Amino acid sequence: MGASFYNEMHAADGSVRPHYGGFAEWLDSTPPERIARRRAEADLAFHRVGITFAVYGEDAGTERLIPFDIVPRIIPAAEWTALAAGLKQRVRALNAFLKDIYHDQEILAAGRIPPEQVLNNGQFREEMRGVDVPDDIYAHIAGVDVVRAGEGEFYVLEDNLRVPSGVSYMIEDRKMMMRLFPELFARHKIAPVLHYPDLLFDSLGAVAPKGVERPNVVVLTPGAFNSAYFEHTYLAQQMGVELVEGRDLFVRDDTVWMRTTQGPARVDVIYRRVDDDFLDPLAFRKDSMLGVPGLLSAYKAGRVTLANAIGTGVADDKSIYPYVPEMIRFYLGEEPLLNNVPTYMCRKAEDLAYTLANLADLVVKEVHGAGGYGMLVGPAATREEIAEFRKRLEAHPERYIAQPTLSLSNCPTFVESGIAPRHIDLRPFVLSGEQIRMVPGGLTRVALREGSLVVNSSQGGGTKDTWVLEA
Amino acid sequence: MLSRTADHLYWMSRYIERAESTARLLDVTWQMSMVPQSAESANQNWHAVILLNSLEDAFFAKYKQATAANVLHFMISDAENPSSIHACLRMCRENAHAVRGTITSDMWETLNATWLDLESHRFDASISSGPGEFFEWVKLRSSLVRGATLGTMLQDEAFHFIRLGTVLERADNTARILDVKYHVLTPGPDQGTTDFYQWGALLRSVSAFEVYRKTYRAGISPARVAELLILHPGMPRSLMFCMRALVKSLGLVANSHSGETQRRAGQLYSELRYGRIEDIFARGLHVFLTDFMRRIEGLGNGIQHDFLEAMQTT
Numbered sequence: 001m002g003a004s005f006y007n008e009m010h011a012a013d014g015s016v017r018p019h020y021g022g023f024a025e026w027l028d029s030t031p032p033e034r035i036a037r038r039r040a041e042a043d044l045a046f047h048r049v050g051i052t053f054a055v056y057g058e059d060a061g062t063e064r065l066i067p068f069d070i071v072p073r074i075i076p077a078a079e080w081t082a083l084a085a086g087l088k089q090r091v092r093a094l095n096a097f098l099k100d101i102y103h104d105q106e107i108l109a110a111g112r113i114p115p116e117q118v119l120n121n122g123q124f125r126e127e128m129r130g131v132d133v134p135d136d137i138y139a140h141i142a143g144v145d146v147v148r149a150g151e152g153e154f155y156v157l158e159d160n161l162r163v164p165s166g167v168s169y170m171i172e173d174r175k176m177m178m179r180l181f182p183e184l185f186a187r188h189k190i191a192p193v194l195h196y197p198d199l200l201f202d203s204l205g206a207v208a209p210k211g212v213e214r215p216n217v218v219v220l221t222p223g224a225f226n227s228a229y230f231e232h233t234y235l236a237q238q239m240g241v242e243l244v245e246g247r248d249l250f251v252r253d254d255t256v257w258m259r260t261t262q263g264p265a266r267v268d269v270i271y272r273r274v275d276d277d278f279l280d281p282l283a284f285r286k287d288s289m290l291g292v293p294g295l296l297s298a299y300k301a302g303r304v305t306l307a308n309a310i311g312t313g314v315a316d317d318k319s320i321y322p323y324v325p326e327m328i329r330f331y332l333g334e335e336p337l338l339n340n341v342p343t344y345m346c347r348k349a350e351d352l353a354y355t356l357a358n359l360a361d362l363v364v365k366e367v368h369g370a371g372g373y374g375m376l377v378g379p380a381a382t383r384e385e386i387a388e389f390r391k392r393l394e395a396h397p398e399r400y401i402a403q404p405t406l407s408l409s410n411c412p413t414f415v416e417s418g419i420a421p422r423h424i425d426l427r428p429f430v431l432s433g434e435q436i437r438m439v440p441g442g443l444t445r446v447a448l449r450e451g452s453l454v455v456n457s458s459q460g461g462g463t464k465d466t467w468v469l470e471a
Numbered sequence: 472m473l474s475r476t477a478d479h480l481y482w483m484s485r486y487i488e489r490a491e492s493t494a495r496l497l498d499v500t501w502q503m504s505m506v507p508q509s510a511e512s513a514n515q516n517w518h519a520v521i522l523l524n525s526l527e528d529a530f531f532a533k534y535k536q537a538t539a540a541n542v543l544h545f546m547i548s549d550a551e552n553p554s555s556i557h558a559c560l561r562m563c564r565e566n567a568h569a570v571r572g573t574i575t576s577d578m579w580e581t582l583n584a585t586w587l588d589l590e591s592h593r594f595d596a597s598i599s600s601g602p603g604e605f606f607e608w609v610k611l612r613s614s615l616v617r618g619a620t621l622g623t624m625l626q627d628e629a630f631h632f633i634r635l636g637t638v639l640e641r642a643d644n645t646a647r648i649l650d651v652k653y654h655v656l657t658p659g660p661d662q663g664t665t666d667f668y669q670w671g672a673l674l675r676s677v678s679a680f681e682v683y684r685k686t687y688r689a690g691i692s693p694a695r696v697a698e699l700l701i702l703h704p705g706m707p708r709s710l711m712f713c714m715r716a717l718v719k720s721l722g723l724v725a726n727s728h729s730g731e732t733q734r735r736a737g738q739l740y741s742e743l744r745y746g747r748i749e750d751i752f753a754r755g756l757h758v759f760l761t762d763f764m765r766r767i768e769g770l771g772n773g774i775q776h777d778f779l780e781a782m783q784t785t
Contacts, residue, residue: 048583049576237572260473
C-alpha cells in the first residue's frame with residue numbers, strides 16, 4: 001500500500017524530483033551532527049519564544065510545543081499558480097453563497113442545494129438574515145485544507161471559514177528555517193510569506209464600516225487559556241493592534257468601545273477568534289463570559305465589522321462541502337479548478353448503504369466534528385472499532401459523511417529512526433478584502449506517527465515550512 | 472491602551488522588581504551570617520527579613536524559628552508564600568504572558584527564559600549549600616529584563632506603566648529595608664564595628680557601597696546611609712530618585728481622573744526634593760518612613776483606581 005503514495009521528494013523510481021534537487025544535495029553534504037544540533041536548537045528556541053500550542057494553566061506543564069520538522073515541503077511555481085487560482089475561485093464562491101443564503105436564497109430556489117441542508121443547519125444564523133456586511137464579504141480569512149494525491153492532483157479536504165488558525169506557525173516556521181539554515185535560502189528562490197500580517201491588516205482595514213477614516217482594528221481572543229492564544233497575541237502584535245478580551249469591550253448606543261487608560265475608545269473592526277456561540281450572551285449562549293453583551297446589535301446596525309462574519313459556519317460545514325463545486329458553477333459560471341473529495345452523505349439512503357458496506361475502506365467523519373475527533377479511519381481501524389462505529393452510523397446517519405481514503409502524499413520527515421516518509425496536508429490562508437490575496441504557501445502539517453493520516457496538532461501532528469519556489 | 476493591558480504591565484514590573492529586592496536582601500543577610508556573631512544575633516537578622524516583608528504570621532504558622540534554612544526556603548521557593556522569589560517570578564511571567572504582544576519579543580523571551588530556567592530546578596541543590604549563585608542569577612535576570620525594556624521598548628504609555636510599577640515597588644522596598652534595619656540596629660555599647668558591617672551590608676544590598684564611598688569619602692554612619700538612600704537624586708534606589716521617576720511617568724500617562732494622584736505624588740516628591748536629613752532625623756526616621764510607606768501605598772491605590780480598573784462610561 002505504501003508504494004502507492006505520492007512522495008513529494010522522490011519519484012517512484014527513487015530519484016529526487018527536480019524541485020527538491022537543491023535540498024537533497026544540501027542534505028547529503030551536511031554532516032548529520034550539524035543537522036541534529038540545529039534541530040535541538042530549534043526546539044529550544046521554540047520553547048524560549050513560547051511558540052506553544054494548547055493551554056497555559058496553573059500547571060506550566062500543560063504548555064506544549066508543536067513539533068517542527070526541518071525538511072521543507074516544496075511546491076514548484078507552476079503547481080502553486082494553479083492551486084492559488086483554484087483557492088481564490090473557491091473562496092469567491094463561498095462568499096457569494098454566504099451572501100445569498102442570508103439574503104435572497106437563490107441557490108435554494110434554483111434547487112441546487114436542498115433547502116433543509118442549509119436552513120436546518122446548526123450553523124445557519126437566522127439573526128443574519130437581511131444583514132448587509134461591508135463589501136459583501138463574510139469569510140475574510142479562510143484556511144482551506146488541501147491534500148495531494150498525485151502529481152498536480154490536489155483535493156480540497158475542508159474549507160475553514162470560522163476562526164481558522166495556524167498562520168502564526170507558518171510564519172514562525174519560516175523564520176526558524178531562515179535562522180537555522182540560511183545557506184538553503186541562498187541557493188533557492190523561496191517566495192516570501194513574512195508579510196502576511198500586513199496583508200491581513202490591509203484586508204481588515206478595508207472592510208471597516210462606511211465613513212470610518214482610520215479604522216480602529218482589534219483582535220478578540222477568548223483569553224490566555226485558549227489553545228491558539230499564542231497566535232492571537234502574535235497577530236495582534238504583528239499588526240500593531242490591541243489584543244482584547246470580551247471584558248475589555250462594551251457596547252453603548254450600538255457602538256463598540258474598549259476600556260482604555262484614557263477612557264473609552266471606539267472599535268471599528270474586530271478580528272474575532274471567538275466562535276459565534278460565545279460572541280454575545282444577549283444573542284447566543286447566555287452563559288458565555290467570553291463575549292460582549294450587545295455586540296450583535298451593534299454589528300447589525302453596521303457600526304462595527306466582524307471578521308469573519310457571524311454565520312460563516314454554515315458554509316464550511318461538512319454537510320455543505322459536497323455542494324461547493326455546485327456553488328462555483330452557480331455563482332461564478334465557472335468550472336471548479338480544484339477537486340472535492342468524493343463524499344457520501346449518510347443521510348441519503350443509498351450513500352448510507354454504500355458506506356455501511358465499505359466501512360473498512362472509508363473515512364467517516366462527524367458533520368460537525370473538528371480537530372480529528374469523532375472520526376473513523378477505516379483502513380487503520382480494528383474490527384471492534386468498525387462495529388462500534390457502525391452502530392453510531394445506524395443510529396444517526398444524518399450526522400455523518402464518508403469519503404474514500406485518499407492516498408495523502410508523503411514527505412520525508414525526521415523521526416526517531418531517522419528520515420522517513422510521513423503524510424502531510426497543506427493549509428493556505430486566503431484573505432478577502434478589497435481583493436482576494438494570499439501569501440505563497442501555507443501551513444504544512446505532518447502526521448508524525450507512521451501510517452497515520454491525521455495531521456491535526458491536537459492529535460500530535462507536527463508542522464513544516466512550506467516553500468513555493470519562484471520560477 | 473487597554474486598562475487591562477496597563478494593569479498586567481504594571482504588575483509584571485512590580486513582581487520582577489520584588490523578586491530582585493528579595494534576592495538582594497537575602498543575599499546580604501546570607502553574607503552577614505558569615506561574620507562572627509552569636510546564634511541569637513544571626514537569627515535576629517533572618518528574622519528581620521520576615522519582618523521586613525510583613526510576613527510574620529504566614530512564616531510562624533509554618534516554622535518555629537527564623538533560622539537561615541527556614542527563611543531561605545520560605546523566601547525562595549515556598550509556593551504558598553506569595554512573596555517568595557519563585558512566586559514573584561511566576562506572577563511576573565503570567566502577567567507578561569497576558570500581554571506578550573505588547574512587550575517586545577526581547578523582553579518576552581528574557582522573561583520566559585527566566586521562568587523556564589527557574590523551573591528546570593538547576594538551583595535546587597546549590598541553594599541549601601550556598602545560595603549566592605542563585606541570588607546573582609535573580610539579580611542578573613532582573614537586570615536583563617530591565618535592559619531589554621530600556622533597550623528595545625518604545626517609550627510610550629506601556630513603557631511608563633512598566634516604569635510606574637518598577638519605581639513604586641522599589642521605593643517601597645528601600646523604605647522597608649531602611650526602616651527594619653534601623654530597628655534591628657539599635658545602637659549598642661560596641662557600636663563601631665557593628666555599624667560598619669550592618670550598615671555596610673545594607674548598602675551592599677542595594678549595590679550602593681561603592682557609591683557611598685565615592686559620595687562621602689567618609690566612614691559609614693547611619694545618617695549618611697539614610698541620606699544616600701532617601702534624598703540622593705542620582706542614586707537609582709533612593710526614595711528621591713524613585714519619586715522623581717514616578718512623577719514623570721505619571722504625568723505622561725495622566726488622564727482626566729488622575730489629578731489627585733498626581734498632586735499627592737508631586738507633593739511627596741517635593742518634600743524629598745527640598746528635604747534635609749537633619750529634619751528627617753529630628754522628626755524620627757521611623758516616623759518618616761512609616762509615613763512614606765503609607766503614602767506610597769496610597770499612590771499605588773490611586774494608580775490602580777485611576778488607570779487600571781476598567782472605566783465603563785467616562
